[in-house]
Amino acid sequence: MGRTVYCIRIEPVDGEVVCRNIDIINEVLYMGVTPKGSKRYKAGIPMFVTRDGTYLQLDTIEKYQQVLEPHGFDLLHPSCLVNVNLIDRIELSMNGNAAYFVDGGDMFVPVSRNKTAEYRHLISIGP
Secondary structure, three states, rough: OOEEEEEEEEEEEEEEEEEEEEOOOOOOOOEEOOOOOOOOOOOOOOOEEEEEEEOOOOOOOOHHHHHHHHEEEEEEEOEEEEEHHHHEEHHHHHHHHEEEEEOOOOOOEEOOHHHHHHHHHEOOOOO
């Protein structure tokens, strides 16, 4: 598997389907799966989330995990393979912990308790 993967964007742009190569190491914030309850997509389809959109892919998270771990990706939650190099901070909450991305606005992914402990150097202590 190379650094780039050909994907299809979930949402059309100007009514057109967008397919393109994505540089996994530099563009992907995290990899997840389509959620249950979606009327548009079957649940469990792997997807890459970038700053400019979400793209569908046909390989499994497990396959990407093996390839991407040496490049700084880690399963911060069982459903999210995250590019740890692009995490700005982890915020703690009674409702669960969340990792936010550099230049990612309010985009976040859940973080398990075990991974929060492992990446405690990224924990943000209030303003």
